Amino acid sequence: MRVEIKKEAYEKLKRHFPWIYQNEILKAPKCDSGSVVDFVYKGEFIAVGFFNPKSKIAGRVLSFKKVLIDRGFFEERIKKAAKKREIFKKITNSYRLIHSEADFLPGLIVDRYGDNLVVSFTTAGMDNFKGVIVEILIDILAPKGIYEKGDKIRQKEGLEVISQTLYGEVDDEFVIKENGKKFLTYLKEGQKTGFFLDQRKNRKIVGKYGGEKTLDLFANAGGFGIYANASFTKFVEISPLACSLIERNCELNNLDNYEIVREDVFKFLEKEKEKYDLIIVDPPAFAKTKAAKKGAIRGWKYLIVNSLKLLEDGGYLALFSCSYSVSEKDLLDLALSSSLIEGCELEVVEFLKQDTDHPYILSIPNSLYLRGVLLRRIDEA
């Protein structure tokens, strides 16, 4: 089957961007959601990929070469992705094995937690290959169980959101061992496919700056605060489930001087008066679209100004944005304007990004989705 694309899409595909939006389709035959098609421009083959007329992102490239999309194709890509992650085995028992487009497998997410695999199929095209993918994962990785986590994003592809065991048995609770730290996670409940694996490298970098008092805002399972290992740590998190994990993770890592505040960070910052020498701000994606950016910037400004108020001279502030529309430059601009309000200077200590089991592919700008900066407060200037 051939789907004709418009010039705008052709220009982007030439630079190996892998998405074709609905309004960039010129002509398409009637077909099932997620069919494998050839994308052509002026009669010339450009790429092979999934086509879903129901989705705003109607086309997703699998290859820019004329290849057969069969079991062998997926097997080779999965093997390559798994091989690339071998290096993580030295530092952790849990990592992302396959990260969708960033592993050239649009709509397939696979996380490894020891012998458990937690997977998500987020495109109709990949969902059509679920059976084959599960067989390949069993053949290559011999897991004890595979659990499918229903991601809400499936609705955009016209798919039902289902969570289910696809193979064997999957642990309900699992202890992640990472750089000598331990984190309990619930594999079937919880956010994303479990733990925030993408922050692994940043936890290690930022954790080095933990001193007397750490404030971990939007703490989730407490990763940053636990790595920081300060004399006193305050965790602020709104989700009861995540708060129960922080409690158990503090025990697992022998942290004994800490407080868990189950509250909205915005409300917490209105009243907090204590000072800290390390503050981590790692909120959820406020702006999922460009249109929502204005509100997100306002939220960020509030968070930075109020965090700076609680930061000691010489203290460190880590800021993370996991929304593509709030860029590193936005974070730095916001930090600068906030420091002027607070009357201090800020030194940029580190530029941070997601860990490499969540690859950043240069031709896919939005695959760089997690940006961070570590700043140091300077009062004397």
Ligand SMILES: C[S@@+](CC[C@H](N)C(=O)[O-])C[C@H]1O[C@@H](n2cnc3c(N)ncnc32)[C@H](O)[C@@H]1O
């Ligand atoms: C990106 S995650 C943080 C990940 C964490 N820093 C880590 O490395 O594992 C954001 C967290 O913020 C929590 N959250 C969302 N809105 C919140 C709010 N207004 N106040 C407090 N926590 C919030 C979510 O429940 C989630 O656990």
